[in-house]
Amino acid sequence: MAVTIRDVASLAGVHVSTVSRAMSAPHLVNAATRERVMAAARQLGYRPNRAASALTTGRTHNLGLIVADIANPFFPPLIKAAQAYAREREYHVFVADTDEDPQAEEELIGTLAKQVDGVVLVAPRLANQQIERLSLDLPFVVVNRQVKGVSAVLMDVGHGTELAVSHLAGLGHRRLMVLAGPRGSWSSKQMEQAARSAAAEHGLELTVSGPNAPTEQGGAAAAARVRRTGATGVIAYNDLVAIGVIEGLGHLDVQVPEDVSVVGVDDTVAGRLNRPKLTTIVMPTPAAGRTAVDLLLQTITDGGGGVSAQASLATGLTVRESTGPVRRG
Amino acid sequence: MAVTIRDVASLAGVHVSTVSRAMSAPHLVNAATRERVMAAARQLGYRPNRAASALTTGRTHNLGLIVADIANPFFPPLIKAAQAYAREREYHVFVADTDEDPQAEEELIGTLAKQVDGVVLVAPRLANQQIERLSLDLPFVVVNRQVKGVSAVLMDVGHGTELAVSHLAGLGHRRLMVLAGPRGSWSSKQMEQAARSAAAEHGLELTVSGPNAPTEQGGAAAAARVRRTGATGVIAYNDLVAIGVIEGLGHLDVQVPEDVSVVGVDDTVAGRLNRPKLTTIVMPTPAAGRTAVDLLLQTITDGGGGVSAQASLATGLTVRESTGPVRRG
DNA sequence: GTGAAAGCGCTAACAC
């Protein structure tokens, strides 16, 4: 087998407990001895066995990151950032995909529970109540969701939505449509509310249509509804839905942005590459990943002492080619 | 703390070893006792502590998955599939991103080693020799790389490249250019070789230009080189590079596919969404993720007894809008 | 400042 703390101890001529202290509580050990121990460890290529220390300390130094769909371009930047940030702090992260299935989410939390010090739930599909219950056993941080007693990272998509509505109003659009996301999506709810109040403020008509699958197919399926209502400005749940609706409108001989303007959300690669390039609400995805890990680590070291924090991250609007002035009848 | 095997034992009125057996070697225990144990476990919501069992068995039931860049659209489908497949087999997976840095890769393997039963290395940047050495300590599977003694999943990009060359030849192109990937990329080497022999067969001129960064920037930077050589058919290292070169050519007033045809590789979302939609060599990414986990699990259960397997997965060519007949002078 | 010893939760011989 590999090299253990005992090997280091005998090479350094000290007891295992001294080695342990030298590694994890250096101030408790004589500087000279510590040096000897460290040298021995280096020489042997010693790496502490986390499983063993987890057993005694109850700290695994692992985190879980649970997302709905790894292949949805919204998530990879978040995963990447979270994972990098965690690693700098000597944490490894399990990444798991629930395929948008609440039950898989719960099951996953269960099997992960013993192996991690905490879990980041990104846009969970589980009911609030469930999350509250589960959070009694294990530190959680939710992203884009608000749950009593649970730390949260919120992307302020409401603000971005207001910007989008103003932008559309400024272009002369009078009739807007919001394509809502999956049932239970916090962020979709934020968008709806913000859109309603902003529309009222600008004196615009607004229809909310949903739920829609958060995919291109979901968007394509909504195209007919857009045409039927005669809306000329559309705010889609995310970039994928926006791309889908543009494609679907194309099949109905409705051109974007000439006939209808479409705004996406997330600012994914997909949106940048689409033609027309998407006007989109920019979500701070990497920052959300880092912040979530940060809050989680705090909760963990605080011993999860009941205090939950909230971080709100700003969003913006990037105007590209999928929005334009309303066509004059 | 949580419920342990001891709690289950006392509720079921048996000894801990019986519980352990009932869970992991059911055939060694009386059916009736087993039922009693299971009932007790269910009642208490018992979940075995993997860290503890890892300590005795040396099996963590965890895998590592190391990729160069989570945010590169090539990887997410692979990660998603690998992770889902592993979970069905009761394995969790650590996902880690090296940011294309060989040193990070090695460091990561080191810190992960004790916590996993094996590691999938996707398109590693490490030298073969290093991987060979590391594979002495830990089961590895490499994807798109061949290393002596290490199981591998290979996507047969050579075949896809031949198809692409034939396709371009059929459209009348006589002068081709291959935009190679990063130094040390196995898959780039396969493409180059296949392109050379296929070009020779068709009597075409071929230039290989590289290394290029596997990104849009890398592609954009290559546009001038394409124009300089007068190539009318380009095969790019991946979809991102293809998209970049198309963009770059646009700035030079070279139109795709009217003036130059461009073929990508990977069949990512990005390529599907790009305008013109990319003609691309289709990589079997989800299958590669599953197969890699499959081989890894085999290696692990075989005790890593020296046998290494190779799986070769077929690739194809999807023709879309970025390729067309050569322009007649 | 360092050593000795107990124990984290579980599995794996070995008895019976």
Added chain:
DNA sequence: GTGTTAGCGCTTTCAC
């Protein structure tokens, strides 16, 4: 078929 025991690698009292 089930109980007993030792021990995986590490941390953490408690002595000295």
